[in-house]
Amino acid sequence: MPLPFLTADRAFDASAADIALPFDDHDRWRRPYRPGPWRVAAAATLLLLASFVLIAGMIIAFAGALSGATACLVLALVVIACAMRLLRMGAWVSRHGVRRVGFFVTKTVPWNRVAAVRTVQQPVKWLGFPRTVQGQALIVVRQGGEAVPPLLTDSNADFLGRREAFDRAADTVEAWGDEYRRH
Template structure:
Protein backbone atom coordinates (compact mmCIF):
# COMPACT_ATOMS: atom_id res chain seq x y z
CA UNK A 1 0.00 0.00 0.00
CA UNK A 2 1.60 3.28 -1.04
CA UNK A 3 1.83 5.94 1.65
CA UNK A 4 2.11 9.25 -0.23
CA UNK A 5 2.89 11.26 2.90
CA UNK A 6 6.15 9.34 3.29
CA UNK A 7 7.42 10.02 -0.23
CA UNK A 8 10.12 12.59 -0.51
CA UNK A 9 10.78 15.05 -3.24
CA UNK A 10 12.91 13.28 -5.83
CA UNK A 11 14.92 16.46 -6.33
CA UNK A 12 17.02 15.34 -3.38
CA UNK A 13 17.75 11.87 -4.74
CA UNK A 14 21.21 11.28 -6.13
CA UNK A 15 19.88 10.40 -9.58
CA UNK A 16 17.56 13.39 -9.97
CA UNK A 17 18.30 16.49 -11.93
CA UNK A 18 19.06 19.69 -10.07
CA UNK A 19 15.68 21.38 -10.58
CA UNK A 20 13.40 23.04 -8.08
CA UNK A 21 10.12 21.73 -9.48
CA UNK A 22 10.89 18.17 -10.66
CA UNK A 23 7.32 16.83 -10.87
CA UNK A 24 5.14 16.67 -13.96
CA UNK A 25 1.92 16.78 -11.93
CA UNK A 26 1.94 20.00 -9.92
CA UNK A 27 -1.71 19.64 -8.88
CA UNK A 28 -0.92 17.03 -6.21
CA UNK A 29 0.07 18.15 -2.73
CA UNK A 30 3.71 17.22 -2.08
CA UNK A 31 6.14 17.55 0.77
CA UNK A 32 9.30 19.12 -0.73
CA UNK A 33 11.65 17.49 1.78
CA UNK A 34 12.27 14.20 3.53
CA UNK A 35 10.94 13.42 6.97
CA UNK A 36 13.37 14.05 9.79
CA UNK A 37 14.67 11.37 12.13
CA UNK A 38 12.98 12.88 15.20
CA UNK A 39 9.54 12.75 13.56
CA UNK A 40 10.08 9.19 12.33
CA UNK A 41 11.37 8.06 15.74
CA UNK A 42 8.36 9.53 17.53
CA UNK A 43 5.94 7.86 15.10
CA UNK A 44 7.80 4.54 15.39
CA UNK A 45 7.61 4.74 19.18
CA UNK A 46 3.87 5.37 19.01
CA UNK A 47 3.41 2.42 16.66
CA UNK A 48 5.48 0.21 18.94
CA UNK A 49 3.30 1.25 21.88
CA UNK A 50 0.20 0.50 19.80
CA UNK A 51 1.48 -2.99 19.01
CA UNK A 52 1.94 -3.73 22.72
CA UNK A 53 -1.52 -2.39 23.48
CA UNK A 54 -3.00 -4.57 20.72
CA UNK A 55 -1.22 -7.58 22.16
CA UNK A 56 -2.68 -6.72 25.56
CA UNK A 57 -6.12 -6.37 23.95
CA UNK A 58 -5.81 -9.84 22.46
CA UNK A 59 -4.79 -11.35 25.81
CA UNK A 60 -7.59 -9.54 27.62
CA UNK A 61 -10.17 -10.67 25.05
CA UNK A 62 -9.03 -14.30 25.41
CA UNK A 63 -9.43 -13.92 29.16
CA UNK A 64 -13.07 -13.01 28.60
CA UNK A 65 -13.22 -9.31 29.45
CA UNK A 66 -14.63 -7.69 26.32
CA UNK A 67 -14.95 -4.23 27.86
CA UNK A 68 -11.25 -4.16 28.73
CA UNK A 69 -10.32 -5.48 25.29
CA UNK A 70 -12.47 -2.83 23.63
CA UNK A 71 -10.77 -0.12 25.67
CA UNK A 72 -7.34 -1.44 24.62
CA UNK A 73 -8.40 -1.53 20.96
CA UNK A 74 -9.56 2.09 21.18
CA UNK A 75 -6.29 3.18 22.82
CA UNK A 76 -4.31 1.37 20.11
CA UNK A 77 -6.41 2.98 17.36
CA UNK A 78 -5.80 6.42 18.85
CA UNK A 79 -2.04 5.74 19.03
CA UNK A 80 -1.97 4.58 15.40
CA UNK A 81 -3.98 7.62 14.26
CA UNK A 82 -1.63 9.91 16.21
CA UNK A 83 1.43 8.30 14.59
CA UNK A 84 -0.02 8.73 11.12
CA UNK A 85 -0.99 12.34 11.79
CA UNK A 86 2.52 13.01 13.12
CA UNK A 87 4.00 11.64 9.90
CA UNK A 88 1.64 13.78 7.83
CA UNK A 89 2.57 17.04 9.62
CA UNK A 90 4.78 19.54 7.82
CA UNK A 91 4.74 21.88 4.84
CA UNK A 92 3.11 20.77 1.58
CA UNK A 93 3.04 22.55 -1.78
CA UNK A 94 1.08 22.30 -5.01
CA UNK A 95 0.03 24.52 -7.86
CA UNK A 96 -2.83 25.73 -5.68
CA UNK A 97 -0.80 27.04 -2.73
CA UNK A 98 1.20 26.14 0.31
CA UNK A 99 -0.23 24.11 3.17
CA UNK A 100 1.00 23.85 6.75
CA UNK A 101 -0.25 20.62 8.28
CA UNK A 102 -0.06 20.56 12.06
CA UNK A 103 -1.04 17.83 14.47
CA UNK A 104 -4.47 19.32 15.15
CA UNK A 105 -4.90 21.94 12.45
CA UNK A 106 -4.19 22.43 8.75
CA UNK A 107 -3.83 25.86 7.15
CA UNK A 108 -3.76 26.44 3.39
CA UNK A 109 -2.65 29.69 1.77
CA UNK A 110 -3.30 30.14 -1.95
CA UNK A 111 -0.37 31.43 -4.00
CA UNK A 112 -2.26 34.57 -5.07
CA UNK A 113 -2.58 35.60 -1.41
CA UNK A 114 1.12 35.02 -0.59
CA UNK A 115 3.08 38.28 -0.53
CA UNK A 116 6.46 36.67 0.16
CA UNK A 117 8.27 33.60 1.41
CA UNK A 118 11.49 34.38 3.24
CA UNK A 119 13.91 32.83 5.71
CA UNK A 120 14.42 34.93 8.84
CA UNK A 121 16.36 34.65 12.10
CA UNK A 122 13.98 34.60 15.05
CA UNK A 123 13.15 32.65 18.21
CA UNK A 124 11.63 29.31 17.20
CA UNK A 125 10.10 26.44 19.15
CA UNK A 126 12.40 23.52 19.85
CA UNK A 127 10.72 20.31 18.59
CA UNK A 128 7.34 22.05 18.85
CA UNK A 129 7.64 22.39 22.62
CA UNK A 130 7.05 25.68 24.48
CA UNK A 131 10.80 26.24 24.88
CA UNK A 132 12.18 28.67 22.29
CA UNK A 133 15.69 28.95 20.93
CA UNK A 134 17.29 31.25 18.38
CA UNK A 135 16.99 29.76 14.92
CA UNK A 136 15.77 30.17 11.37
CA UNK A 137 12.21 29.99 10.12
CA UNK A 138 10.66 30.09 6.66
CA UNK A 139 7.94 32.72 6.98
CA UNK A 140 4.85 33.21 4.79
CA UNK A 141 3.62 36.79 4.60
CA UNK A 142 0.11 37.25 3.22
CA UNK A 143 -0.91 40.06 0.89
CA UNK A 144 -3.58 41.39 3.26
CA UNK A 145 -1.04 41.81 6.05
CA UNK A 146 -1.49 40.15 9.39
CA UNK A 147 0.80 37.95 11.42
CA UNK A 148 3.51 36.13 9.40
CA UNK A 149 3.13 32.35 9.58
CA UNK A 150 6.19 30.10 10.02
CA UNK A 151 6.10 27.12 7.66
CA UNK A 152 9.36 25.47 8.67
CA UNK A 153 11.93 26.00 11.38
CA UNK A 154 15.42 24.61 11.68
CA UNK A 155 14.58 23.25 15.16
CA UNK A 156 11.44 21.24 14.33
CA UNK A 157 11.25 17.45 14.15
CA UNK A 158 12.27 17.38 10.49
CA UNK A 159 15.32 19.66 10.58
CA UNK A 160 16.86 19.51 14.06
CA UNK A 161 20.64 19.23 13.51
CA UNK A 162 20.09 19.12 9.71
CA UNK A 163 20.74 22.69 8.58
CA UNK A 164 21.57 21.71 4.99
CA UNK A 165 18.23 19.93 4.68
CA UNK A 166 16.45 23.00 6.07
CA UNK A 167 18.21 25.25 3.56
CA UNK A 168 17.27 22.94 0.66
CA UNK A 169 13.64 22.73 1.79
CA UNK A 170 13.39 26.49 2.25
CA UNK A 171 14.93 27.10 -1.18
CA UNK A 172 12.53 24.61 -2.76
CA UNK A 173 9.49 26.21 -1.12
CA UNK A 174 10.69 29.64 -2.21
CA UNK A 175 11.11 28.31 -5.78
CA UNK A 176 7.53 26.97 -5.77
CA UNK A 177 6.38 30.36 -4.51
CA UNK A 178 8.32 32.27 -7.16
CA UNK A 179 6.92 29.97 -9.88
CA UNK A 180 3.27 30.23 -8.92
CA UNK A 181 3.03 33.72 -7.43
CA UNK A 182 4.28 35.13 -10.75
CA UNK A 183 1.87 33.01 -12.82
Protein backbone atom coordinates in the same frame (compact mmCIF):
# COMPACT_ATOMS: atom_id res chain seq x y z
CA MET B 1 10.85 -4.70 1.25
CA PRO B 2 10.40 -1.18 -0.14
CA LEU B 3 8.85 1.39 2.14
CA PRO B 4 7.37 4.00 -0.21
CA PHE B 5 6.93 6.67 2.46
CA LEU B 6 10.69 6.60 3.17
CA THR B 7 11.98 6.43 -0.40
CA ALA B 8 13.19 9.55 -2.07
CA ASP B 9 11.37 11.26 -4.90
CA ARG B 10 13.22 12.56 -7.91
CA ALA B 11 13.64 15.79 -5.94
CA PHE B 12 16.31 14.18 -3.81
CA ASP B 13 18.34 12.64 -6.62
CA ALA B 14 21.70 14.21 -7.36
CA SER B 15 20.71 14.64 -11.02
CA ALA B 16 17.62 16.64 -10.05
CA ALA B 17 19.40 19.01 -7.66
CA ASP B 18 19.37 21.86 -10.17
CA ILE B 19 15.66 21.56 -10.95
CA ALA B 20 13.53 23.82 -8.75
CA LEU B 21 10.21 22.05 -9.30
CA PRO B 22 11.17 18.44 -10.10
CA PHE B 23 7.71 16.89 -9.74
CA ASP B 24 5.66 15.90 -12.77
CA ASP B 25 2.21 16.56 -11.29
CA HIS B 26 2.09 20.03 -9.75
CA ASP B 27 -1.60 19.73 -8.80
CA ARG B 28 -0.86 17.11 -6.16
CA TRP B 29 0.04 18.23 -2.63
CA ARG B 30 3.64 17.25 -1.80
CA ARG B 31 6.03 17.68 1.07
CA PRO B 32 9.24 18.93 -0.58
CA TYR B 33 11.47 17.19 1.98
CA ARG B 34 11.74 13.91 3.82
CA PRO B 35 10.35 13.56 7.35
CA GLY B 36 13.15 14.07 9.85
CA PRO B 37 14.58 11.45 12.17
CA TRP B 38 12.99 12.98 15.28
CA ARG B 39 9.54 12.86 13.72
CA VAL B 40 10.00 9.30 12.45
CA ALA B 41 11.37 8.15 15.83
CA ALA B 42 8.40 9.66 17.68
CA ALA B 43 5.93 8.00 15.29
CA ALA B 44 7.75 4.67 15.57
CA THR B 45 7.60 4.89 19.35
CA LEU B 46 3.87 5.55 19.21
CA LEU B 47 3.37 2.59 16.88
CA LEU B 48 5.39 0.40 19.25
CA LEU B 49 3.15 1.54 22.11
CA ALA B 50 0.08 0.73 19.99
CA SER B 51 1.39 -2.79 19.36
CA PHE B 52 1.76 -3.35 23.11
CA VAL B 53 -1.77 -2.07 23.69
CA LEU B 54 -3.08 -4.41 20.97
CA ILE B 55 -1.28 -7.37 22.54
CA ALA B 56 -2.75 -6.42 25.91
CA GLY B 57 -6.19 -6.20 24.31
CA MET B 58 -5.75 -9.67 22.82
CA ILE B 59 -4.78 -11.09 26.21
CA ILE B 60 -7.78 -9.38 27.81
CA ALA B 61 -10.07 -10.75 25.07
CA PHE B 62 -8.80 -14.30 25.65
CA ALA B 63 -9.45 -13.81 29.36
CA GLY B 64 -13.09 -13.12 28.54
CA ALA B 65 -13.42 -9.39 29.25
CA LEU B 66 -14.64 -8.09 25.90
CA SER B 67 -15.31 -4.56 27.16
CA GLY B 68 -11.67 -4.23 28.24
CA ALA B 69 -10.50 -5.63 24.91
CA THR B 70 -12.69 -3.13 23.06
CA ALA B 71 -11.24 -0.29 25.13
CA CYS B 72 -7.71 -1.47 24.29
CA LEU B 73 -8.59 -1.66 20.59
CA VAL B 74 -10.01 1.87 20.62
CA LEU B 75 -6.95 3.19 22.49
CA ALA B 76 -4.61 1.48 20.02
CA LEU B 77 -6.50 2.96 17.07
CA VAL B 78 -6.24 6.45 18.60
CA VAL B 79 -2.49 6.01 19.14
CA ILE B 80 -2.05 4.77 15.54
CA ALA B 81 -4.04 7.75 14.23
CA CYS B 82 -1.82 10.10 16.28
CA ALA B 83 1.32 8.49 14.83
CA MET B 84 0.03 8.87 11.28
CA ARG B 85 -0.95 12.50 11.88
CA LEU B 86 2.50 13.15 13.35
CA LEU B 87 4.07 11.85 10.15
CA ARG B 88 1.85 14.10 7.99
CA MET B 89 2.79 17.29 9.84
CA GLY B 90 4.86 19.83 7.95
CA ALA B 91 4.77 22.10 4.92
CA TRP B 92 3.10 20.90 1.72
CA VAL B 93 3.11 22.65 -1.64
CA SER B 94 1.20 22.40 -4.89
CA ARG B 95 0.13 24.61 -7.76
CA HIS B 96 -2.78 25.75 -5.56
CA GLY B 97 -0.76 27.13 -2.66
CA VAL B 98 1.22 26.29 0.41
CA ARG B 99 -0.24 24.24 3.24
CA ARG B 100 0.95 24.08 6.86
CA VAL B 101 -0.24 20.81 8.36
CA GLY B 102 -0.24 20.85 12.15
CA PHE B 103 -1.33 18.14 14.55
CA PHE B 104 -4.82 19.60 15.01
CA VAL B 105 -5.08 22.37 12.41
CA THR B 106 -4.26 22.56 8.72
CA LYS B 107 -4.00 25.98 7.12
CA THR B 108 -3.74 26.58 3.37
CA VAL B 109 -2.68 29.85 1.77
CA PRO B 110 -3.28 30.16 -1.99
CA TRP B 111 -0.30 31.48 -3.96
CA ASN B 112 -2.31 34.50 -5.15
CA ARG B 113 -2.59 35.65 -1.51
CA VAL B 114 1.12 35.24 -0.77
CA ALA B 115 3.26 38.38 -0.90
CA ALA B 116 6.56 36.60 -0.18
CA VAL B 117 8.11 33.39 1.07
CA ARG B 118 11.42 33.96 2.83
CA THR B 119 13.81 32.66 5.46
CA VAL B 120 14.31 34.85 8.54
CA GLN B 121 16.32 34.71 11.74
CA GLN B 122 13.99 34.68 14.74
CA PRO B 123 13.30 32.81 17.98
CA VAL B 124 11.83 29.40 17.07
CA LYS B 125 10.35 26.59 19.13
CA TRP B 126 12.70 23.72 19.87
CA LEU B 127 11.03 20.44 18.73
CA GLY B 128 7.64 22.16 19.10
CA PHE B 129 8.05 22.65 22.85
CA PRO B 130 7.43 26.08 24.46
CA ARG B 131 11.19 26.62 24.86
CA THR B 132 12.52 28.92 22.13
CA VAL B 133 15.99 29.14 20.66
CA GLN B 134 17.47 31.48 18.09
CA GLY B 135 17.18 29.93 14.66
CA GLN B 136 15.94 30.17 11.12
CA ALA B 137 12.33 29.97 10.04
CA LEU B 138 10.67 29.86 6.64
CA ILE B 139 7.73 32.22 6.78
CA VAL B 140 4.90 33.15 4.44
CA VAL B 141 4.09 36.83 4.23
CA ARG B 142 0.44 37.15 3.24
CA GLN B 143 -0.93 40.09 1.33
CA GLY B 144 -2.44 42.42 3.88
CA GLY B 145 0.22 41.52 6.46
CA GLU B 146 -1.65 38.70 8.23
CA ALA B 147 0.58 36.66 10.52
CA VAL B 148 1.11 33.02 9.61
CA PRO B 149 3.08 30.65 11.88
CA PRO B 150 6.41 29.56 10.38
CA LEU B 151 6.17 26.81 7.78
CA LEU B 152 9.53 25.30 8.69
CA THR B 153 12.14 25.93 11.33
CA ASP B 154 15.65 24.60 11.69
CA SER B 155 14.78 23.37 15.20
CA ASN B 156 11.64 21.34 14.47
CA ALA B 157 11.38 17.55 14.34
CA ASP B 158 12.25 17.45 10.64
CA PHE B 159 15.39 19.58 10.63
CA LEU B 160 16.98 19.52 14.09
CA GLY B 161 20.67 18.87 13.43
CA ARG B 162 20.12 18.85 9.64
CA ARG B 163 20.97 22.41 8.54
CA GLU B 164 21.57 21.42 4.88
CA ALA B 165 18.19 19.67 4.67
CA PHE B 166 16.49 22.80 6.06
CA ASP B 167 18.24 25.02 3.53
CA ARG B 168 17.30 22.68 0.66
CA ALA B 169 13.64 22.47 1.79
CA ALA B 170 13.38 26.23 2.30
CA ASP B 171 14.87 26.87 -1.14
CA THR B 172 12.42 24.42 -2.70
CA VAL B 173 9.37 26.01 -1.06
CA GLU B 174 10.64 29.46 -2.05
CA ALA B 175 11.04 28.22 -5.65
CA TRP B 176 7.44 26.94 -5.67
CA GLY B 177 6.33 30.32 -4.35
CA ASP B 178 8.33 32.24 -6.96
CA GLU B 179 6.94 30.05 -9.75
CA TYR B 180 3.27 30.23 -8.82
CA ARG B 181 3.03 33.76 -7.46
CA ARG B 182 3.93 34.96 -10.98
CA HIS B 183 0.97 33.14 -12.57
